[in-house]
Amino acid sequence: MRITRNLEFQTGSKEEKLPYETTDFPYVASQAELDDYREPFVPWHWHNAIELFYMESGQLKYHTPNETMVFSAGWAGMVNSNVLHMTEIQTHMEKNIQFLHIFEPKLLAGDHGSRIEQKYIMPITTSSQIEILPLNPKVPEQAGVIDLIRKAFFLSEEEFGYEIKIREALSQIWLRLFQLCAPILQDKTGSANGTDDKIKRMMVHIHEHYSEKISIPELAEVAFLSERECYRAFRNHLHMTPVEYIKIFLDFNAVIVNLDSLSSEKRKQCIDSIEENVKELKSYLEQNIREKENLPEIPATGMAVLRQQFVLAEAIEKWIDSVKEK
Structure with a gap:
């Protein structure tokens, strides 16, 4: 797992520059040691990638255009594709460490226009109502997803078939998230905001x-x-x-x-x-x-x-x- 202590942006933008090792496998697992960042917050930014995270320790507040949520140790969440967001450290009583799965939607969707993309990926990534999805360890159906997210961080990159195994793990997580998002996706009252x-x-x-x-x-x-x-x-x-x-x-x-x-x-x-x-x-x-x-x-x-x-x-x-x- 990659250790990160800062954030980089694309030239001329506040779109985050993501540290993929190769463009043919757009995924990275990172351990963000937030206390070592230059400021106690990460400024407004976005990325096309999905951000799945788990709070290993500490407490972090997320802001999106329409939501503000605090994530304590043991909580997890998902930031949707291209959603503007910023974070703030909320405590200095313990180390603030966050585990992150960062991956492009196409890693799970496959070819553009595929049935998987249309049926399971785009309904979430194009939903203006889903900016950030919190996962509470005290809610049983959410606790199961948190466990899957955390376990996926401990797959070894040196292990045979790692790329297939991590994509399989992320696919299982995504299906569970899709089920949790079903009530939101069925609500057609929201509309995209250009x-x-x-x-x-x-x-x-x-x-x-x-x-x-x-x-x-x-x-x-x-x-x-x-x-x-x-x-x-x-x-x-x-x-x-x-x-x-x-x-x-x-x-x-x-x-x-x-x-x-x-x-x-x-x-x-x-x-x-x-x-x-x-x-x-x-x-x-x-x-x-x-x-x-x-x-x-x-x-x-x-x-x-x-x-x-x-x-x-x-x-x-x-x-x-x-x-x-x-």
């Missing part, structure tokens, strides 16, 4: 061009929207304007990476400037969270973004203190 893809495009543009001046017409053009539609998409999906989102998504990584190349005087000026900006950002976030956290009409995504930025601000404050001590 706004997700447009929000992703605009988020990627902001993330990749935060150091430049980003205009609203430019941002709207990225998602093929009018300026009015751009504002409406952010309001409906994140409950904030695009201008507010850009403001709270301040990212100081570029400054931090280049800090050592600056003179001592410039370095101090830079740190002082960051410290002032972080205080202003944190105050803004605290006020926003207080005003919005108890309002039922606020989407989970909006609150998740605000909380993520607050965690980021606190992490930067700690970093500033550590730099000043040197």
Whole structure:
């Protein structure tokens, strides 16, 4: 099982770059040692792959556009294909370790358009109602699936027939998940939301061009929207304007990476400037969270973004203190 201590993205995107050894077998098992990640959270991202996970120890909170769930040790879950999500560590009382099966849907589906794909894979992967599926060890029918997920991690890659055995194990898990999802799949009241893809495009543009001046017409053009539609998409999906989102998504990584190349005087000026900006950002976030956290009409995504930025601000404050001590 591969040990991971960081997350990599595709160039120019917030789509996760997955560490498949070869493209002809799109599967990887990994042990995420979350306490060793640079921040106590993994920012908003997505991937075409299915994410099956088991919490070996610790506690992790998942955010998706419409859901927020906490997974404690012994719990498991599935993040659906192409679902925007982020995670936050919830405890430091024990190590936060997560086991993950990451695989492309085609690993189980076979050829595109196959009966297996149409009958068993696409009903779940194309369902806008299934973003994340929690598995509770105290619920008997879910506990059985959790056991299958965990056991599959201990198949040896050196064992003869490993690829066939892991695909067989994942297929058994998928059938059990399909049965658990049946009530959701039979409910036709939900509908696909094309706004997700447009929000992703605009988020990627902001993330990749935060150091430049980003205009609203430019941002709207990225998602093929009018300026009015751009504002409406952010309001409906994140409950904030695009201008507010850009403001709270301040990212100081570029400054931090280049800090050592600056003179001592410039370095101090830079740190002082960051410290002032972080205080202003944190105050803004605290006020926003207080005003919005108890309002039922606020989407989970909006609150998740605000909380993520607050965690980021606190992490930067700690970093500033550590730099000043040197």
